[in-house]
Amino acid sequence: xxxxxxxxxxxxxxxxxxxxxxxxxxxxxxxxxxxxxxxxxxxxxxxxxxxxxxxxxxxxxxxxxxxxxxxxxxxxxxxxxxxxxxxxxxxxxxxxxxxxxxxxxxxxxxxxxxxxxxxxxxxxxxxxxxxxxxxxxxxxxxxxxxxxxxxxxxxxxxxxxxxxxxxxxxxxxxxxxxxxxxxxxxxxxxxxxxxxxxxxxxxxxxxxxxxxxxxxxxxxxxxxxxxxxxxxxxxxxxxxxxxxxxxxxxxxxxxxxxxxxxxxxxxxxxxxxxxxxxxxxxxxxxxxxxxxxxxxxxxxxxxxxxxxxxxxxxxxxxxxxxxxxxxxxxxxxxxxxxxxxxxxxxxxxxxxxxxxxxxxxxxxxxxxxxxxxxxxxxxxxxxxxxxxxxxxxxxxxxxxxxxxxxxxxxxxxxxxxxxxxxxxxxxxxxxxxxxxxxxxxxxxxxxxxxxxxxxxxxxxxxxxxx
Numbered sequence: 001x002x003x004x005x006x007x008x009x010x011x012x013x014x015x016x017x018x019x020x021x022x023x024x025x026x027x028x029x030x031x032x033x034x035x036x037x038x039x040x041x042x043x044x045x046x047x048x049x050x051x052x053x054x055x056x057x058x059x060x061x062x063x064x065x066x067x068x069x070x071x072x073x074x075x076x077x078x079x080x081x082x083x084x085x086x087x088x089x090x091x092x093x094x095x096x097x098x099x100x101x102x103x104x105x106x107x108x109x110x111x112x113x114x115x116x117x118x119x120x121x122x123x124x125x126x127x128x129x130x131x132x133x134x135x136x137x138x139x140x141x142x143x144x145x146x147x148x149x150x151x152x153x154x155x156x157x158x159x160x161x162x163x164x165x166x167x168x169x170x171x172x173x174x175x176x177x178x179x180x181x182x183x184x185x186x187x188x189x190x191x192x193x194x195x196x197x198x199x200x201x202x203x204x205x206x207x208x209x210x211x212x213x214x215x216x217x218x219x220x221x222x223x224x225x226x227x228x229x230x231x232x233x234x235x236x237x238x239x240x241x242x243x244x245x246x247x248x249x250x251x252x253x254x255x256x257x258x259x260x261x262x263x264x265x266x267x268x269x270x271x272x273x274x275x276x277x278x279x280x281x282x283x284x285x286x287x288x289x290x291x292x293x294x295x296x297x298x299x300x301x302x303x304x305x306x307x308x309x310x311x312x313x314x315x316x317x318x319x320x321x322x323x324x325x326x327x328x329x330x331x332x333x334x335x336x337x338x339x340x341x342x343x344x345x346x347x348x349x350x351x352x353x354x355x356x357x358x359x360x361x362x363x364x365x366x367x368x369x370x371x372x373x374x375x376x377x378x379x380x381x382x383x384x385x386x387x388x389x390x391x392x393x394x395x396x397x398x399x400x401x402x403x404x405x406x407x408x409x410x411x412x413x414x415x416x417x418x419x420x421x422x423x424x425x426x427x428x429x430x431x432x433x434x435x436x437x438x439x440x441x442x443x444x445x446x447x448x449x450x451x452x453x454x455x456x457x458x459x460x461x462x463x464x465x466x
Contacts, residue, residue, distance in 0.1 A: 054205050056263055059199050060085040061171035065164045067156060067186075068093050070105030072229045074175050076214060077202050078112055079221040081173060090116040090162055090167050096152055097123045097299065116385055122155055123241055127298035130155055130377075135338075135345055136286045137361065137389040145319055146338045147372050148243025150178045153182060154377035156287025157189025164197065171198035178204040183322050185375030192378035235262070241302055243315075243335040254320055254330045265334040269407030273312035276405035280411070281344045283400070286294040286393025288341060302337045309336030310466040324374045340409045344400040347411040351419040352396045361392060387422060 064081055068074045068091035081089050091114050093105040102119055107274055109117045130151050141147055160172045176182035177203070187199045207212050211231075218225050236248040250256060260268050282290035289295060291304050307316050315336035323329050324363055349358060364385055371382045398416025402409055424434045455461070 002074060015307050019450065042329055049374075052205055052207055054056065054084075056085065056171075056198065057202065061087050063088045063090065063167065064171040064173050064200060065090045065092055065160050065162060065169045067175065068105060068109065068175045069175075070102075070108045072214070072218060072223070072225060075108060075112075076208075076218050076221070077173065077175055078109070078114075079223060080095055080202060080206070080217075081200070082112075083221070087171075089114060090118065090163060090169060092118045092120070092163055093234070094156055094159060095119070095121045095123060096126045096155070097303070098239040098244075100239075114214060116167055120159060121300040122159065124297060126155055126158060127241060127302050131302065131338075132287045132298060133386060133390070134221070134372060135341060136369045136393050137368050137385065138342065138349075138365055141369045141373045141374060142319075142436065144317060145333070145373075146243065146317075146335045146342060147266060148240065148333060148335055148338065148371060149238055149245055150181070150373045150375070151242065151377075152240045153185035153375065154189050157186050158176070158193060161193040161197065164194065171200055173200040173202070176201065176203065179327070180373065181373070184324055185431050188375040189378055196395040202240065202371065204390055241299060241306070242338050243332050245333050245441055247329065247331040251330055251332060258318070259330050262332070263316065263334055265306060266315055267311065267313050267337050269313035269316075272406045276403050277308060277312055278341075278401065278403055280399050280401050281305075281341070282398070283345070283348045284397050286345070286349075286390075286396040288344070302341070305337030305340050307337075309340045309409065310334075310410075313407040314404060315339040316407070331338045340402060343411060343466075344402055347400045350400050351421045352398065352416050353392060354420055357392050361389065364388070364408050 025410075047365060049250055058216055062154045064085075064090055066074065066078060066081065068078060069095065077341055078091065081087060089112075091105070091109040095102055106117055106119055134147060134151050141150070157172075160174075163169070164172055172182070174186045176186060183201055183203070187201070187311060190199050213229060215225050235246045235251045240458075246258065246262055251258065256454050280292050281288050282293070287298075288301055288305075289303060291308075296304060315334050315338065317333045317335065318328045318330075319333065320328055323361050349361075353361075368382065368385045368389075369376070371385075376382055395418040396416075397418060398414065400411060401413035402414050403412045422434075424431055
């Protein structure tokens with residue numbers, strides 16, 4: 001798919017809320033070499049401290065691909081990159097289905113005099129090549145989190161590196177903070193795809209550590225500061241087609257219940273319709289391909305599931321998770337379509353996979369989920385597990401009927417041309433010899449052999465003598 005580039009032609013691919021607009025991308029800071037007197041106010045507030053050493057001071061980048069949202073934070077980064085290093089900046093704004101208009105980002109980049117501006121629609125690639133493969137493995141981090149933020153970062157990193165190679169850039173830049181997981185995810189992706197690239201993380205370099213200092217610097221640089229940005233937001237958000245997250249500020253108290261008006265993708269279960277919604281999801285090779293008989297592209301299918309799930313109050317999650325960097329973090333997530341898809345996929349697997357295959361997948365799933373959460377999508381071990389998961393899905397096909405009702409996604413039917421469910425064997429009625437119940441006696445005795453032996457050698461271990 002073509003990438004849109006303003007001012008000069010480009011060769012492109014297809015995006016997400018970029019790093020600077022992510023939930024980890026709060027205020028940024030760094031040393032600067034101010035050239036104009038008007039910047040004297042900002043010069044003091046961004047001085048490098050002994051703690052924040054600029055690793056590129058002696059070897060500054062010449063050309064940087066910046067993950068750019070067009071918001072205040074990444075606009076400050078853009079100005080700071082040019083002012084600090086005197087380098088050329090290429091902006092990359094990605095659409096992963098976050099639901100925001102991206103044209104303003106192009107206009108802001110043009111005001112900065114940026115000549116190479118990439119605006120990429122990555123929605124189909126995101127769902128097809130990242131979300132669906134992850135769902136084939138039924139990935140849940142710490143048993144509950146559907147990895148909506150984590151799975152977006154590899155694609156953003158990949159596209160940044162592709163652009164860097166296209167334009168001859170020697171560096172890439174993200175706006176993730178020094179406390180979160182996203183800095184790890186972006187940079188592991190960068191290094192896996194281009195080992196010699198320079199990774200610039202302004203949050204770890206400069207000392208802009210307050211909203212006031214950020215605004216002062218922005219004003220000194222002539223960056224427009226919206227009135228809504230002059231005060232701390234009650235929480236930060238990160239969105240893509242799979243989910244939206246809320247964290248920080250008032251959400252940092254794990255005892256505080258989020259207000260219902262915070263949620264943007266779902267009604268509350270209490271306000272959901274009193275009548276259930278029934279849908280049928282069709283699968284081929286483990287991936288959903290149709291809803292109620294209508295074939296849809298990956299991105300359109302997930303969009304439809306988001307609408308259906310959200311309208312029925314499905315997909316809200318309040319979680320305290322263990323970050324890769326060592327701390328615990330509280331986040332609230334909305335994943336309406338993904339929550340429906342997760343339940344449906346496990347349902348179709350339940351009749352298409354044999355016990356050994358299903359259980360092996362479940363054993364490996366926590367490791368796979370952790371790899372994605374920790375930013376190791378481009379690792380050999382993730383590819384190994386993915387190959388196993390993909391192989392397991394060859395005959396995972398059929399239809400699942402779901403009941404969506406007041407926050408619940410319930411399976412009420414499943415069928416498949418490859419179903420291993422045989423009612424002639426499992427029936428409580430006369431099976432006409434399909435299953436010989438006398439076979440169970442020997443099966444039980446063999447499985448009991450070690451238990452009986454153990455009870456003989458270590459008597460009373462489970463039944464202590466009184």
